[in-house]
Amino acid sequence: MTHHHNYTITKDGQLLIKKMESDQVETVWDRHAAQQPQCGFCDLGLSCRICAMGPCRVDPFGEGPQQGVCGADADIIVARNLCRMIAAGAAAHSDHGRDLVEVLAEVAENKAPGYAITDTEKLNRVAAEYGIAADGKTPEQVAGELAHAMQEDFGTRKKELALVTRAPEKRQQLWRKLNIMPRGIDRETSEAMHRTHMGVDNGWQSLLLHGLRNALSDGWGGSMIATEVSDILFGTPKPAPTKVNAGVLKADQVNVVVHGHNPVVSEMVMAACQDPEMTKLAEEKGAKGINLCGLCCTGNELLMRHGIPMAGNHLMTELIIATGAIEMMIVDYQCIMPALSKVAACYHTKMISTSDKARFPGMEHVEFHPDNARKKAYDVVKAAIENFANRGETYIPVEPLDAVGGFSVEAVVGALGGTPEPLLDAIKAGKIRGAAGIVGCNNPKIKHDYGHVTLTKRLIENDILVVDTGCAAVATAKAGFKVADAISHAGPGLKEVCGSLGIPPVLHFGSCVDNVRILVLAAALANALGTDISDLPLAGAAPEWYSEKAVSIGAYVVASGIYTVLGPMPPIAGSMNVVELLTKGLGEVVGATFAVEPDPEKAAVLIRGHIENQRRKLGLDA
Ligand code: XCC
Ligand code: SF4
Structure with a gap:
């Protein structure tokens, strides 16, 4: 029994939860309910399964064991678990950044057809921060040197990341004094995994301090590189109007939705969707055109730079499929619930995974790399157009709202x-x-x-x-x-x-x-x-x-x-x-x-x- 008004404040969400209920398709809320009661030890951070002497747990009421088999107490176990959460988060953001740096490097070598340097001004500005002079060089040469310098930021040869100099002088000094100045992006994540191995760092304060350094290697390192290189390759955002909510789907068009995080895939899909040849193909199949929409952060990337409409955020990603209006959802990585392909199987939506790093049961895998991304994008968009013929009834429950994005x-x-x-x-x-x-x-x-x-x-x-x-x-x-x-x-x-x-x-x-x-x-x-x-x-x-x-x-x-x-x-x-x-x-x-x-x-x-x-x-x- 679903109480759809209690789950979301949004009209489109409420109506689509109701639709899924009548279609008898499970939602994230059903699965959350089925998990109740969730484990109290885990909720408090008191369980540990880092090694094979365990799993262990510490009794929060002070009656049962107060330490794991190795002797780790509540403070150590909680700090270690938190440190590992930071490491996983920093790894995700920074690996996303690395993928962009690889595209930049391939653009410099002319090996990534369809990708280009869009904001040369920003390229030169960021290059200067890395000590790379632009005079007398082509943008490709600068891009090649910048990509190389950024790769050094990921490694172990430096004492401090390049972009921390953007922080106020006082802040940099504080980080040095505390010994939490991030050195290499991968180094800090790797060290977090080392420190949290059984029998390494058992000081809960020093673990947490390293957690901060690891996080700083994300914020002033991996994520910062991701944003800067995305701007260089795809343009620095400027304010532009867009539309949002489930109403951005169009009943008479081929709806293609991109979900995930990295603009490397979604930008190429966008280019294919906007090709007049593809529109013509869609019209031949009886659609009025191709409507590209976004979900989550790759949607935000397209919204920020091109005003592409946004169908919804994380908890809308299943619901939106129940509109029956989506010919294809193309995903890359992060925040993509493996449940999506089960939902899609109840409608006609084709699910496509694109990253070697991110596979999902029930999705067709079409692997995108910088050298083949343009071609792959056309392949999948053509398949989306073909799938228009399989569409059943659609239910687009609301009208879209106006919004402005693009505030770099x-x-x-x-x-x-x-x-x-x-x-x-x-x-x-x-x-x-x-x-x-x-x-x-x-x-x-x-x-x-x-x-x-x-x-x-x-x-x-x-x-x-x-x-x-x-x-x-x-x-x-x-x-x-x-x-x-x-x-x-x-x-x-x-x-x-x-x-x-x-x-x-x-x-x-x-x-x-x-x-x-x-x-x-x-x-x-x-x-x-x-x-x-x-x-x-x-x-x-x-x-x-x-x-x-x-x-x-x-x-x-x-x-x-x-x-x-x-x-x-x-x-x-x-x-x-x-x-x-x-x-x-x-x-x-x-x-x-x-x-x-x-x-x-x-x-x-x-x-x-x-x-x-x-x-x-x-x-x-x-
Ligand atoms: Fe994911 Fe970025 Fe969170 Fe949304 S906000 S659920 S991380 S899509 Ni990033
Ligand atoms: Fe148990 Fe210690 Fe192993 Fe964790 S690291 S599972 S607390 S023995």
């Missing part, structure tokens, strides 16, 4: 007239109290989109500018906050500032790797004020996070000096020492802490209190 730091600074000063002035004058980055996923433990939308609403009505990414950004777009008119929901100061710039009070900053755009903007603000990021009236939030990547993001955001409120509780409550350190002690170490608050109304109060406190400390309201 370059675009924001451009809109401000070339410097971040006007934004600082508005903050100093108190018209904007501060800014919050709302990021991360959906999680069936939280009513779908309720966390993101409620928190955003409360912050903008209190004159706090919101920038968001990932599935959070899709949630607020679907709630109507990403149009210029949404200033009607903002407080008077934020309304005035956004109104005069003609921008929404909630800015779409991109995919999850694009959280680095928030770091870059925060660093620019701190540098303009001659201070550190931890002094600014800023906050982060992940109200509905689920993934290991989100743990890495949260850790690098806090390690960069930004107070961060998590919705769902991470599996750490089994160690009061770890909880105390993360929620209090870190303040004295990195100048920022975590908080956990599943109720977004209360999270908003926490964030407002923090921002007002930061303003007082800066002497802004004296």
